[in-house]
Amino acid sequence: MKKIQKHKHLISAYIVSFFAIAFTLLPITWLFMLSIKSKGETFTKPPKWIFDPTVNNYVKLWENDLFKDTFFNSIYITIISIVLSVTIALFAAYALKIYNIKFKTAFMQWLLLAYMLPEFLFVLPMFTIYQTIGIYDTYVGMAIIYQVHVLPFSIWMLRSFLDEIPKEIDDAAIIDGCGPLQAIFKIYLPLIIPGIVATAILNGIWVWNELAIALGLTFFDSQPITVGVASFRGYASIDWGGMTSSAIIAILPMVLFAAFAQKHIVKGLTLGSVKG
Amino acid sequence: MKQTPYLFLLPSILFLAFTSLYPICYSIYYSFFNWRWGDEKDFIGLSNYLTLLTDKEFWIVIKNTFIFAFFACFFEITIGVILAIYIDRIKIGSTIIRTILLIPLMVSGISVTMIFKVMLDNMFGIIPYFLSFVGIKSNFFGSYTAAMPTIIGLDIWWQTSFVFIIILAGLKSIPNEPIEAARMDGASEWEITRHIRLPMIRSLLFLVLIFRSIDTLKVFDIVWGTTAGGPGLATEALQTYAYRVAFSFLEMSKSMTVMVLFSIVVIFLTLLYSRLNKDL
Numbered sequence: 001m002k003k004i005q006k007h008k009h010l011i012s013a014y015i016v017s018f019f020a021i022a023f024t025l026l027p028i029t030w031l032f033m034l035s036i037k038s039k040g041e042t043f044t045k046p047p048k049w050i051f052d053p054t055v056n057n058y059v060k061l062w063e064n065d066l067f068k069d070t071f072f073n074s075i076y077i078t079i080i081s082i083v084l085s086v087t088i089a090l091f092a093a094y095a096l097k098i099y100n101i102k103f104k105t106a107f108m109q110w111l112l113l114a115y116m117l118p119e120f121l122f123v124l125p126m127f128t129i130y131q132t133i134g135i136y137d138t139y140v141g142m143a144i145i146y147q148v149h150v151l152p153f154s155i156w157m158l159r160s161f162l163d164e165i166p167k168e169i170d171d172a173a174i175i176d177g178c179g180p181l182q183a184i185f186k187i188y189l190p191l192i193i194p195g196i197v198a199t200a201i202l203n204g205i206w207v208w209n210e211l212a213i214a215l216g217l218t219f220f221d222s223q224p225i226t227v228g229v230a231s232f233r234g235y236a237s238i239d240w241g242g243m244t245s246s247a248i249i250a251i252l253p254m255v256l257f258a259a260f261a262q263k264h265i266v267k268g269l270t271l272g273s274v275k276g
Numbered sequence: 277m278k279q280t281p282y283l284f285l286l287p288s289i290l291f292l293a294f295t296s297l298y299p300i301c302y303s304i305y306y307s308f309f310n311w312r313w314g315d316e317k318d319f320i321g322l323s324n325y326l327t328l329l330t331d332k333e334f335w336i337v338i339k340n341t342f343i344f345a346f347f348a349c350f351f352e353i354t355i356g357v358i359l360a361i362y363i364d365r366i367k368i369g370s371t372i373i374r375t376i377l378l379i380p381l382m383v384s385g386i387s388v389t390m391i392f393k394v395m396l397d398n399m400f401g402i403i404p405y406f407l408s409f410v411g412i413k414s415n416f417f418g419s420y421t422a423a424m425p426t427i428i429g430l431d432i433w434w435q436t437s438f439v440f441i442i443i444l445a446g447l448k449s450i451p452n453e454p455i456e457a458a459r460m461d462g463a464s465e466w467e468i469t470r471h472i473r474l475p476m477i478r479s480l481l482f483l484v485l486i487f488r489s490i491d492t493l494k495v496f497d498i499v500w501g502t503t504a505g506g507p508g509l510a511t512e513a514l515q516t517y518a519y520r521v522a523f524s525f526l527e528m529s530k531s532m533t534v535m536v537l538f539s540i541v542v543i544f545l546t547l548l549y550s551r552l553n554k555d556l
Contacts, residue, residue, distance in 0.1 A: 024379060028383075034394055120535055210497070232390070259375065260376075
């Protein structure tokens with residue numbers, strides 16, 4: 001009797017996950033199918049389930065220099081943001097782990113606040129100061145403002161990875177007479193490489209997907225891919241080929257990266273407070 | 277060296293001061309002016325706050341934002357928790373299920389809008405096509421009544437896995453003994469969930485609630501990318517409103533006033549979280 005009950009529970013669990021997976025994958029699959037249909041087949045009613053797949057939309061998209069630029073812009077902005085945040089955060093996380101810092105609680109609360117603040121709050125103030133100092137519509141300008149989100153996140157993540165390092169290693173570092181810089185680069189850094197990779201990936205996903213700030217602080221030279229995808233949203237003319245293929249191009253790299261960071265995603269989503 | 281720790285924190289502090297303190301101070305300062313693009317900036321005291329708070333349009337926007345946040349949070353948390361409870365039972369294949377369900381979270385808001393714009397398009401969308409068989413003429417983004425529920429639906433598709441992933445991790449971390457003991461005493465699965473599992477992850481439920489409510493109040497991408505606040509004001513949210521006030525009407529001070537008021541709400545929720553989190 002108990003056993004039957006248990007099987008019933010398990011079967012219902014599989015049924016539920018089947019529907020959840022279908023609900024998750026169908027919209028993306030549909031988008032992908034539309035992106036490999038030819039123009040004539042996109043709008044047929046009833047929809048054609050069997051068709052000759054074509055990469056025409058992607059070829060056309062890639063020949064569109066405006067979109068291609070946004071793709072590479074996003075890569076540069078993402079890399080600069082990641083390098084900046086992880087480097088700065090490494091020192092901060094080390095300091096928070098090793099030393100007694102007077103205003104630690106206040107600092108941690110400030111991190112949380114900065115992380116949570118609404119995006120558009122930054123746009124107008126940064127817009128004017130960026131115009132003045134000449135970093136409006138540049139990769140560096142974008143990477144700097146993104147620190148408000150990715151820097152607190154990186155400090156949290158790296159701190160929680162550092163906290164997992166056993167106490168004996170801290171003691172050993174002190175006994176060996178390591179200076180702080182030596183301790184960071186020779187002892188701790190090699191131990192948290194997986195953590196740094198995970199942090200970089202999760203930061204990268206956020207930067208890659210960001211739209212609200214980018215709309216305000218870029219004009220042409222540093223427009224990221226989200227703005228590139230948005231440029232196909234036109235109401236008057238329906239360029240479904242552009243809409244679908246550009247969205248797929250924007251989605252694909254992040255889904256692949258996420259697979260690598262899988263193990264640490266729960267930690268990332270809860271700002272390091274849950275191991276997962 | 278006594279200064280070393282502060283030296284290590286200094287770059288973080290500088291970057292955070294420039295990217296968070298500076299915009300806050302700047303916005304508060306100019307919320308007391310009547311700055312429009314190009315025009316002069318005159319000090320007008322609390323005028324912006326008074327006009328906004330007596331502006332009917334602004335209250336509609338606030339109402340929209342909270343309706344969106346309430347329903348999106350409610351469905352995302354309910355569905356996410358139920359999914360986690362079911363999928364927690366699965367041993368074989370749970371990693372692959374988790375990986376697939378995580379995908380929407382990796383998709384940018386603007387791509388989410390593209391996915392659903394092509395699926396829900398009145399003329400050529402697949403869903404209106406199927407609905408037409410049962411005689412329903414649908415207008416998902418264009419009608420007053422349907423636009424808001426549609427956007428809430430988009431958010432549910434996009435963000436439910438946030439709840440699911442965190443709650444699932446929490447359920448997996450619960451020790452087995454109390455559950456086995458309750459089972460021995462003849463408790464049903466539902467009773468175990470209700471009285472043991474959920475209470476044990478209440479701090480995570482709280483975290484999910486605060487994070488989701490802040491995030492949904494901040495909604496921008498999926499509104500801007502689909503309806504841009506329309507039709508009329510039906511889906512205008514605080515951030516899309518501030519965007520429109522600044523870049524369409526060029527009323528910089530008014531837009532910053534909106535963001536200052538909104539930031540106070542976000543700061544309040546964040547402090548509430550960090551306060552209560554310690555006790556939980």
